[in-house]
Amino acid sequence: MDLPHxxxxxxxxxxxxxxxxxxNQPVVSIIYxxxxxxxxxxxxxxxxxxxxxxxxxxxxxxxxxEEAAFLSTARWIKVIRGIVVPLSQKSLAIGFFFVxxxxxxxxxxTLLIIPPGRxxxxxxxxxxxxxxxxxxxxxxxxxxxxxxxxxxxxxxxLYKKFTKNIRCSL
Amino acid sequence: xxxxxxxxxxxGNVEILKCLTLEISPGEIMALVGPSGCGKTTLLRIIAGLxxxxxxxxxxxxxxxxxxxxxxxxxxRSLSMIFQDLALWPHMTVEKNIEFVIKRDKLTRNNYRLKIxxxxxxxxxxxxxxxxxxxxxGGERQRLAIxxxxxxxxxxxxxxxxxxxxxxxxxxxxxxxxMELKDNFRIGIIYVTHNIEEVFVLAxxxxxxxxxxxxxxxxxxxxxxxPKNEFxxxxxxxx
Numbered sequence: 001m002d003l004p005h006x007x008x009x010x011x012x013x014x015x016x017x018x019x020x021x022x023x024n025q026p027v028v029s030i031i032y033x034x035x036x037x038x039x040x041x042x043x044x045x046x047x048x049x050x051x052x053x054x055x056x057x058x059x060x061x062x063x064x065x066e067e068a069a070f071l072s073t074a075r076w077i078k079v080i081r082g083i084v085v086p087l088s089q090k091s092l093a094i095g096f097f098f099v100x101x102x103x104x105x106x107x108x109x110t111l112l113i114i115p116p117g118r119x120x121x122x123x124x125x126x127x128x129x130x131x132x133x134x135x136x137x138x139x140x141x142x143x144x145x146x147x148x149x150x151x152x153x154x155x156x157x158l159y160k161k162f163t164k165n166i167r168c169s170l
Numbered sequence: 171x172x173x174x175x176x177x178x179x180x181x182g183n184v185e186i187l188k189c190l191t192l193e194i195s196p197g198e199i200m201a202l203v204g205p206s207g208c209g210k211t212t213l214l215r216i217i218a219g220l221x222x223x224x225x226x227x228x229x230x231x232x233x234x235x236x237x238x239x240x241x242x243x244x245x246x247r248s249l250s251m252i253f254q255d256l257a258l259w260p261h262m263t264v265e266k267n268i269e270f271v272i273k274r275d276k277l278t279r280n281n282y283r284l285k286i287x288x289x290x291x292x293x294x295x296x297x298x299x300x301x302x303x304x305x306x307x308g309g310e311r312q313r314l315a316i317x318x319x320x321x322x323x324x325x326x327x328x329x330x331x332x333x334x335x336x337x338x339x340x341x342x343x344x345x346x347x348x349m350e351l352k353d354n355f356r357i358g359i360i361y362v363t364h365n366i367e368e369v370f371v372l373a374x375x376x377x378x379x380x381x382x383x384x385x386x387x388x389x390x391x392x393x394x395x396x397p398k399n400e401f402x403x404x405x406x407x408x409x
Binding site: 062064065067068069070071072073082083086087 | 218220243244245249250251253255257259260261270271318321322
């Protein structure tokens with residue numbers, strides 16, 4: 001494992017436990033009682049995957065491109081904004097979308113941290129399976145698959161359109 | 171005057187540069203010649219401020235810009251560099267490649283355009299504003315790299331084997347362009363190359379490096395007539 005990935009270690013085993021410990025406090029109960037805690041849970045759970053994809057994208061950028069930029073400007077923010085981010089746009093988009101799709105089927109973290117009265121499709125499917133409503137389960141699974149495929153199609157279209165002229169090298 | 175004063179550099183236990191000294195004045199072209207791995211590119215990177223020397227110093231017009239503990243930012247050295255693989259920003263058009271470099275001048279939008287057109291006209295790329303680097307030919311890319319390097323109006327230009335992958339005709343055209351630029355803008359150029367013919371066409375002075383040591387540095391006529399040792403004689407194919 002590369003050294004930069006080590007900071008992700010605390011997130012890997014049971015991230016939801018940490019989330020409950022941190023957010024289940026009177027001061028921040030607004031967050032713990034809202035759907036935002038689910039989003040935080042997904043971020044904690046899946047950030048290692050998107051980070052690895054993002055780092056792989058950054059490593060593909062020729063260091064000379066950044067050095068050439070530093071020869072004309074000292075502002076690193078300008079180099080990040082003008083050179084690094086645009087050149088790693090593809091991997092950043094893929095990292096984002098990968099996590100987005102993984103989150104659709106996520107069950108274990110959601111079960112533990114979702115506020116009362118709220119549900120995601122996987123939780124609904126899980127509950128219906130428990131009651132033996134197999135037709136409903138099949139229908140919801142189909143809906144989930146359709147949603148995932150629709151978003152994937154939309155993502156691929158947008159990805160193709162917006163990354164047409166983005167090349168990492170000549 | 172750009173001065174490299176007793177510069178040494180190590181990577182781990184490997185000594186790349188050993189007490190190298192050279193000077194170059196504005197309006198002069200110096201060719202850095204030597205076999206692969208002799209430290210030419212490392213020397214350019216130290217001069218550009220992309221790396222620190224382990225010993226020695228680099229001075230520009232008498233001001234210390236690089237020592238072991240001091241590094242003036244590359245953009246504050248009045249120099250520019252053309253990398254071996256050109257390092258054109260592939261996601262930017264020709265115009266944007268130039269604009270990124272001259273933006274710091276804080277010109278108005280119209281003045282920008284005029285300035286960009288002027289810079290591109292200097293290297294015969296006028297009208298190529300909206301093309302991407304991958305849509306240019308090899309020679310056009312080289313010219314864009316030169317244009318970008320000159321856009322910040324440097325006093326010194328470092329060229330790391332910029333014409334190594336070009337055919338003879340194109341190489342000749344670009345060499346003429348470099349000579350013109352040197353005369354018109356009085357830029358001091360340090361030019362790294364393996365090509366001995368190129369050295370004799372372009373350079374005023376030649377610096378020959380072998381295993382990080384400066385073997386000989388002098389005007390090209392003098393090097394030709396009085397090669398210091400067998401290595402110089404063999405490298406420059408002097409009979």
